[in-house]
Amino acid sequence: MPDPTNGWQKTLCPYCGVGCGLLVQIEDGVVRRVKGDADHPSSWGDICAKAVHLAPTLRTPDRLLHPQVRARRDAEPARVPWEFAVRFVADRLREISAVHGPDAVAFYGSGQLLTEEYYVASKLAKGFLGTNNFDTNSRLCMASAVAGYARSLGSDGPPGSYEDIESADCFFLIGTNTADCHPVTWKRIRKRKLAAPDEVSVIVADPRWTETADIADLHLPLRPGSDIALLNAMLHVLWKEGLLDQDFIAGHTGGWSELRPVIARYPPDRAAAITGLSAEIIVAAARRFGGARAAMTLWSMGRPSWSSSRTPTTRPRPRASPTCCSRRRSGPRRTAS
Ligand code: SF4
16 A cells, blocks of 8 residues: 555646646655656646646645634634534534525535545535535536537537547647647647648637647637637538538438528628638638548637627627537547636
C-alpha cells in the first residue's frame, strides 16, 4: 500500500476540463513538486503553467486548512475540531429542515468536485435531507451545451476523444481560444498541424484574432452571436456541393428532412450579411471541412453561451439544427469551464 504522505502520487489537475494527469511529490504530507504523468492519455506527461505552479498555491499562508465557526454572526471565526464542525452543521441543517421543510436547504457545488464527490453530495441532499435544491457551476456552464448535445446527438456526452486529434486532418475551432484556455490540447493540435502543414488545415471562427488563430489557414472573424448563421451556411454549401454522406445521414441521423428547408434559407450570401464575413470565406471553410478525410470540431463556452443568449433578434432566428450531418464525425472535447 503506497504511503499517501510521502513519495510521488498520481492525481489530476483540478483546473480545466482537459484533465491532465499529474504526479505530485509529497514530503511529510506537503506537496513539493508537480509534473506531468507520462502515462495519462489526455496529456501524455504535458502540463501547462497553471499546474506547474500548483505546489506553492497549496502552501499559501491564507489557505483555509481547518474548520472555523463563528460564535455569533458578527464574531470572528474561531478554529474548532472537525467533529465539532460536522456536528454543528448537521444540527443546523436538521433544525432548518424541521422548521421550514427540506426545500429551505440548498447546496451549491464546485466544478472542481470529482464524480464520486458529486455522488456523495447528491445523496446527502436528495437522499437524506430530501431537498431537490442542488446546483453547481458546472451545470450552469454546461447546461446549454448538454441541451445541444441531447438535441443534436441524442446523448449528452461529447462524441470526440483526444486521440482523434492525431488522426484529424481538419480542425474547426469555434468559440474557443484553445491556445490560452486549454494549452495542453492546443499543443497537440499545433503539433499535428506543424507535422503536416499542407495536409492538415485549421479553421478558427472567432470574432477576435487570438493566439489560436496564429496557425489558422482560415480565420473567420464573425460577428458575435452569428455562429448559427455561419454553421447553417456551411451546411448549406456541403449539401449543395454533394459533400454530405447521404448513407450516414439515412442510417444514423434523424430530422434531415426538417433541417433541409432551414439550411436552404442560408446561402452564403445571406450568412455573409448576418456574420459580417465574405461569402467566399464561408464557402472556402465549408469546402475545407467537407473535403477533409477526418474533420474534427472543437468548441468551448464561447459558442453555446454566446450564440444562445445573443442571437440577433432583429433577423430571422434559425431553429437549432442537428450538427452531425457531415460525413465526418465532428466531436468536441469535454468543454471546459
Ligand atoms: S491544460 Fe493546464 S490547467 Fe488544464 S488540466 Fe492541463 S495542466 Fe491543468
